[in-house]
Amino acid sequence: MRLHICAIGRIRKGPERALIDDYLARFDRTGRALSLGPCLEHQLDDRKAVTASEQAKLLDRAIPDGAEIIALDERGQVMSSRDFAQHIATRRDAGIMDMAFVIGGADGLDPDLRARAHKLVSFGAMVWPHMLARVMLTEQLYRAATILAGSPYHRD
Numbered sequence: 609m610r611l612h613i614c615a616i617g618r619i620r621k622g623p624e625r626a627l628i629d630d631y632l633a634r635f636d637r638t639g640r641a642l643s644l645g646p647c648l649e650h651q652l653d654d655r656k657a658v659t660a661s662e663q664a665k666l667l668d669r670a671i672p673d674g675a676e677i678i679a680l681d682e683r684g685q686v687m688s689s690r691d692f693a694q695h696i697a698t699r700r701d702a703g704i705m706d707m708a709f710v711i712g713g714a715d716g717l718d719p720d721l722r723a724r725a726h727k728l729v730s731f732g733a734m735v736w737p738h739m740l741a742r743v744m745l746t747e748q749l750y751r752a753a754t755i756l757a758g759s760p761y762h763r764d
């Protein structure tokens with residue numbers, strides 16, 4: 609199953625970029641033996657798409673047809689890392705080809721897109737900057753791959 613991160617805003621050179629690139633490379637390496645990956649990052653330019661509904665159009669174009677949509681939103685479901693990993697594995701085993709993780713901009717995700725998502729996942733009730741949400745997501749994807757691979761990176 610291919611994974612997609614569809615995110616508003618470009619993250620250029622800097623500490624967040626370095627972390628994202630590192631976790632994505634680690635995810636791809638670990639995921640290969642698990643039929644997971646690659647994880648592709650779609651960075652959507654928000655300069656001409658200012659409102660959440662304009663941004664939803666950009667996000668829709670980046671989400672592959674038939675993809676399982678996971679929207680990241682503080683109002684979503686708080687999951688353990690193991691449950692997150694298991695969800696990914698279950699959808700892979702169900703034959704889903706693409707899973708798209710969607711991250712909004714400063715005003716969050718368009719309500720229609722949120723309603724169409726198959727799942728809303730929260731990293732807690734606090735609001736994080738979109739750049740940090742992206743870093744956290746890539747770390748959790750790598751962590752999920754290590755859990756599914758049975759490697760000792762994750763400790764409960």
Ligand SMILES: C[S@@+](CC[C@H](N)C(=O)[O-])C[C@H]1O[C@@H](n2cnc3c(N)ncnc32)[C@H](O)[C@@H]1O
Nearest residue numbers: 680681682711712716730731732735736738741
């Ligand atoms: C600055 S936040 C936008 C917050 C905005 N108030 C809202 O209503 O969503 C930008 C994006 O980061 C992600 N994000 C921020 N905090 C999050 C959290 N606690 N859990 C999951 N995603 C989060 C979401 O995708 C959100 O759309």
